[in-house]
Amino acid sequence: MTAAEEAQGPVAAEGRAATATLAPAARAGGALPPANAPLKANFAALQARADAGDLAAATRLYRDLDRCRGFARREREVRRYSDELIAARADTTDARQRDSLRAGLEAAEGNERSLDALRAQCAGLDDSQLGALAPNLQKAALLGEPYARACYLARGPGVDAAGLLDHPERLSAYRGNARAMIERGIADxxxxxxxxxxxxxxxxxxxxxxxxxxxxxxxxxxxxxxxxxxxxxxxxxxxxxxxxxxxxxxxxxxxxxxxxxxxxxxxNFHGRALDADGPLWDPCVFPSP
Structure with missing residues (x-):
């Protein structure tokens, strides 16, 4: 099976390794749901489009699933930050400290609003849907999406390490896909x-x-x-x-x-120097919607 077939096949076929060439840029499949729309209501339609080779749908799925899988951790972090600020407020007497604390509390309120939006977006997703992160990341990477490609090369199916127990074939797929992705990445x-x-x-x-x-x-x-x-x-x-x-x-x-x-x-790199910082951040941190 070619990489193009791999990218267009059903999620169940994710373990088949790509061979010769990567898939071309995917066909457009119409407008995507609004940003932050409830994923459960749109999951089946997005997955069908991604399975048919729609790059935009595969990208939307892997990014939304990544955010939803991290919801519980983010919720704990936001709660801990808010609790620490509230506890510190009782002991603050210095004016500058109060100003700093006030700014922190405003930021905490913003975090809570973001958390509420994420909760609404991710509500009702079951384990099988959340488990679609790795195959959709692979799919977007095969279709040439640069963030997915870098993350997939860096972590492969390890983005869902627990899922490897049920899908060990993902490791052989990674070996089959990696070289073609490297060649395309250098070409890009x-x-x-x-x-x-x-x-x-x-x-x-x-x-x-x-x-x-x-x-x-x-x-x-x-x-x-x-x-x-x-x-x-x-x-x-x-x-x-x-x-x-x-x-x-x-x-x-x-x-x-x-x-x-x-x-x-x-x-390929057009002779342009990389900035001092450059795009060398964690390859599995994706742009916000």
């Missing part, structure tokens, strides 16, 4: 993918992506060199790190790798 000039690769090829790396790509000194140097062309020095990509990565390579290997990195930087 995706810094998030490149950032994941430089970590995966580090000596001693033990992530899923490290296991999928294996140990290849030449590839490690290529990706480090490409990253270094566009990024300021940082841990793991300084001149000393490049020298260490270059040490096991022959002069011809180095020349080929340097030429590849320069060509790829200019063609």
């Amino acid at each position: 000039g995706d810094w998030r993918v490149l950032d994941q690769l430089r970590g995966a090829y580090e000596p001693g790396a033990d992530s899923l992506l490290a296991a999928a790509v294996g140990k290849d000194p030449s590839q490690r140097y290529r990706y480090l060199k490409l990253f270094r062309l566009g990024a300021p020095p940082r841990p793991g990509v300084g001149d000393e790190d490049l020298a260490m990565a270059a040490a096991p390579l022959s002069p011809s290997q180095l020349a080929d790798a340097d030429a590849w990195a320069t060509r790829t930087f200019n063609q």
